[in-house]
Amino acid sequence: MAIKKTELYSSLWASCDELRGGMDASQYKDYVLTFLFMKYVSDRYKGDPYGMIVIPLGASFDDMKALKGDKEIGDKMNKIISALAEENDLKGVIDVADFNDEDKLGKGKEMIDRLSKLIGIFEGLDLSANRADGDDLLGDAYEYLMRHFATESGKSKGQFYTPSEVSRILSKVIGIDASTPQDATVYDPTCGSGSLLLKASDEAERGLSIYGQEMDNATSALARMNMILHNNATAKIWKGNTLVDPQWKEANGQLKTFDFAVANPPFSNKNWTSGLNPNEDPFDRFTWGIPPEKNGDYTFLLHIIKSLKSTGKGAVILPHGVLFRGNAEARIRENLLKQGYIKGIIGLPANLFYGTGIPACIIVIDKAQAHSRKGIFMIDASKGFIKDGNKNRLRAQDIHKVVDVFTKQLEQPRYSRMVPLSEIAANDYNLNIPRYIDASEPEDLHDLTAHLQGGIPDRDINALAPYWQVFPSMRDALFAPVRAGYSQAQIEAGKIKTTLLEYPEFKDFAQRAMTLLTQWQQQIALQELSVGDNPKALIDEISEALLAQYADTALLNNYDVYQILMDYWNDTMQDDAYLLTQDGWLAGKVLRELVAEKGEKLKETPDIVIDKAKFKADLIPPSLIIARYYKTEQKKLDQLQADLDNATQELESYLEEHSGEDGLLAEALNDKDKVTKVTITARLKVATDKEEKAALKQAKALFDAEADSKKALKEAQDQLDRAVFKHYATLSEDDIKTLIVNDKWHTTLQSRIQAEIERIIQQLANRVKELEERYAEALPTISQSVDVLSLKVAAHLKAMGLETI
Template identity: 35%
Template sequence: MESKNRASSLESSLWSAADVLRGKMDASEYKNYLLGLIFYRFLSEKVLSTFSVWAGIDHDIEKYYAEYLDPNFLLEDMAMRDDTVEYIEESLGYLIEPDALYSSLIEKIKNHQFALDDLAQALHDLENSTIGQRSAQDFAGLFADVDLSSNKLGNSLQQRNQAISDTMLALNNIDLTAHNGDVLGDAYEYLIAQFASDSGKKAGEFYTPRQVSDIIAQIVTYQRDQGDAQIKSIYDPAVGSGSLLLNVGQHVENPSLISYHGQELNTTTFNLARMNLMLHDVSYEDMHLNNGDTLAKDWPTDEPYLFDAVVMNPPYSAQWDNSDKRLSDPRFRDYGALAPKSKADFAFLLHGFYHLEEQGTMGIVLPHGVLFRGAAEGKIRQKLLVDNRIDAIIGLPANIFHSTGIPTLIMILKKHKRTNDVLFIDASNDFEKDKNQNRLTEKNIEKIVNSYKKRQNVDKYAHVASMDEIKANDYNLNIPRYVDTFEAEPEIDLAQVKENLADIDQQIAEATTAFQALEAQLVSTGSQQED
């Protein structure tokens, strides 16, 4: 119940904030304002909570913070200000002055003293600051999509000022502490669910639903929990909002030892991933994100370029440049063929697999076509199977992603497998209907993960296929070839049916006779009355 209340409060605040901007711009744009402002509020409150610990103050924190950093108030003890600033900067890697705090800006709004320049300057100062181990690149361009001068906010400065003021007030009602540090992820998921259809830009492709992330995270970290070396590096070549990276990090024994690596083509989403990792307290030294085209130019190429876990939910059947020059690319050259120009699924897979450490595990979300399409894709699939790289195929229910209703799958790959077979799991029928989408429950997820760990045949659900069996199927991995979910119709007892029909015929005959008798009586009575 408490979780539902938190979600309801967040959704209500987001809806109110979106209501301010809806009609002024499409959903893909106002989403950027909402998420950027939520993140700035988070950074502001992080400063205040850090100061509270430093000063041992648990009330009137904004007041004391302003006093500690006001040189006019503390002329007799400037060392106190210097110590406070140093502590916050060393703890967080950034500093927000008292007047620039989100709470301070809210007070200005309430007192009708707020100007857009106040917020613009605050965001500019944060983006361009360089403190301690953090370089200017860590925050550079982070709020580029929060365009406070855009005419879409209003034609006049007063209208733009009012739009941002109303938006900030609505977002101020969100309880940032109630979401276990994942308020940005929760907000993003809600905005996609509600407004992706309005934007027409497939916003959902940048976010992997948490249920799917949970499955991948539990599987890629499983073998490491069985005594192998601990995972210390994770890579997502299509990082999106960063949710999949973070979910894997939450399933390792010591998340503080993890270094996170990811690349994203869309600049707006790249910035969102940076925000998301910072919001989850990932240190600047452990955050390695790049804004670029994963297939066009390999990244990373510097050490480390092999990772303990590779996870990915790339855009399905995307276009890419598969010119012959790609055949010499180390990522693709060992497979004798390139993914088709209009279907880059195997190109993304091979890129991720190339960056997988020898003892690592890779999990990737793909459309079902990769399992059975022929030509170049058939050659790549056969090479992966002959080399014993594909570990498991997990069929997911349809309509669980915001960007597409098609059924998808999770493919698990390893460079050094412990078995010479492939596990097939058909989880396509295990879900709970939730409004306009299907949803995997905790029990559904647990069943999938346990089936992967046990690696046993389960009637109508899982099958361990030998390489001979797969070869006999001409290396076609279509799940129904291996997991028979057909439910036979119950046998019909024709003799019983015949007997039932006879009884019905007899009942009809008796009813007809009774009706005719009643009809005759009515006719007779009518004739007597006329006489």
């Protein structure tokens, strides 16, 4: 059976565990990625005379596998990797890590064991069959590792990787789509590990011609490996300092120009002039001004603008400071705006990037429309994220919303607007986003009159107008006028949620929303998924359909519904889809036996145990089989479990009641002050007191009853497990489709979207309850209560012989 994405990821991360301790993440990434590369190219290209990578004799992963336990394993591995590197012009790319380094890998047996274990981990991965047409499982695995390495490498060493979520925004807002030709060029002057270039290329149906440059030698090697693992072996990646010595030049010595450019340059580079005299720049990059000597942010932006064709488009990640800093940067900003090169600005959340926690923005460049540009389209996306460990992360819905709003130029309150250049000029060309978009939430104001006289302000009730438009009679059910401008609650605060959930208009709304889901499920026809289909294309298609399905549903945010699908895809559906598109639907019949390595525990939790054999159901968990075919047996099992729970509870209660210091079972306590069946039986043989013997017999009967219940439950569970185990082999393809598509995928999505619908009414209930409790008692009533209580306190004190002054 093909390997699942999550299984591949966990195996790769397990390889990292073998290296922790001897080195930090910025170092052991080189070892793990080299292993991944060697295993992949060996599985994919060994014996293929026409492959992009030539595997010479004695230089495959199989040759590494033969080294397990070898006393010279490190040195021999270096030689194998070196031979592959020499054959494929990959010197300095895949041979960066030294597998014979005793300081990092240990000496003698420690190195032998460590490297042998690493080989064993990768040996268990079959990477030859894990690329569906147009998909890229290995590329995703590389991306997974890069993200984790960046997280572990810390602030100073994590800058080689741009989060894929941000990369996706850049690649989509510059206008690359399925119709973009393969010979269109994309360029990144600070390409790091190449993730931005690959995301941009992925937007075109047949990819793009990739050009990149990276100053750090080790990181440029990562980029070369990344390109090969993403099936882009022809991508051109150069080493070197782009500012001082740009490698991509025309025959006349001027900078080569490209159709598209993407970049995440180092923030606020303080030594950008090292080796460069900007006043004598041979490439004329500083026509619009020279950036400050101690801050090179605009340097890269100017380089990219110069490197774009007259119709070129680009997107650059820069710190927010470039939008508003003064002096030299203000002059550059003004000149670029007057040239019309800047199409838009997207403000991102803080703490997204691994090298810094400061907020950043995306500057979108479009030379094609520069002459006619009358405004800058701005987006404040700073609030759209989730916490992910110690970093923030963009969700799928955040990415989609940014791209939709930007590409369609949609103006939305507190989120986006087209800002006229005249308005920007009036602000001295300051581009700080809060000057133009107020993203703050409206303040929740208290009404003093309501606090003094009681009643809920109609102003607050009117603010809930979106709800009243969908539930027109609900307002009158919740509130009744008490005087001009004020109302009173009709339902007790504690009963609001229950009342609203049962309200007919809400039930109708929920039914309509769920009908939309049913229509979508019929439209996408997941039962037609077949071998060779592209899982990434599948999720793109069905998620876009779901987004459109809920586009016009009041109250229910279609991006929230979209996120539900994307979360489930990442958790479960993508693993299922990868298996089905590689092994077919009949893979649902397969139960994979779990076997632990000698001396180690199982890495996975079994789904079903038959005798001592443990099995994993990768596609159809036993619970689905039981729910569809063994409801009666499960009901019996539930009853037996209830019987056992009752028997255990009765036993525990009896023992607690009679095993105290003076209890009838006190003599049956063991050295741990615990009554057991063994101690009860032993005490019965010597007990003479009538009452004690009766208590002991009752306790023994309760122990026997519990044991009988456990036995009955176990026998019934074993019987059901065996029936389910045998049932897998009898499943037809139609049975499997029903179990996976209907019972697993559709049912899960239905329950999650139902919960989202109920969350809407929960929000309304919370607000109504908040308003009701806020103004429940007017100030005079509270003052009167205080006076009454004060008099009571004074009376109590007087009765105690104390006088209040």
